[in-house]
Amino acid sequence: MLTHQVYFWLKDPQNEESKAQLKKGLESLLTIETIHSGHIGIPAGTVARDVVDHSYAFAYQTTFENLQDHEVYQTHPVHLEFIENCQHLWERVQVYDFSQLD
Numbered sequence: 001m002l003t004h005q006v007y008f009w010l011k012d013p014q015n016e017e018s019k020a021q022l023k024k025g026l027e028s029l030l031t032i033e034t035i036h037s038g039h040i041g042i043p044a045g046t047v048a049r050d051v052v053d054h055s056y057a058f059a060y061q062t063t064f065e066n067l068q069d070h071e072v073y074q075t076h077p078v079h080l081e082f083i084e085n086c087q088h089l090w091e092r093v094q095v096y097d098f099s100q101l102d
Contacts, residue, residue, distance in 0.1 A: 001036070001100045002064045004073075007056040009092040018089050019057065025086040026060050032076050034069035038062040056094075070097070 012018050023040065030038045039061045043054040064070040073079055 002067055002070050003098050003100070004062045004064065004070060005096040005098075006060040007094045007096075008058040008060070008090045009055065010057040010089055011091045013057050022058055022086055022089050025082045026058065028078055029060070029082055030062075032073050032078050034064060034072045034076070036063045036065050036069070057090075067099075 008022060010018055010022065026040045030040075041059045041061075043056060043059075046052060048054065062073075064073065
């Protein structure tokens with residue numbers, strides 16, 4: 001299994017239209033057939049600590065059965081359309097990909 005985590009910082013984090021557009025775009029990604037599972041979220045209301053980052057606007061997490069499914073996802077037309085339609089909304093994106101240890 002491969003886990004793909006993406007964090008988004010919006011250019012205008014108070015803009016409700018921007019939030020709605022990004023959420024809709026992220027939801028469209030979950031239709032890509034090579035995704036095993038996926039979730040969209042916002043920072044949790046956990047206690048602030050030095051090791052906790054609450055500064056992002058949205059988190060997006062998917063899992064794939066294997067690296068090949070992830071590669072299909074990266075070049076999938078829905079993914080490319082998401083980038084084209086939504087990249088103007090964010091000022092920063094951070095990706096963390098990891099493989100599960102057995």
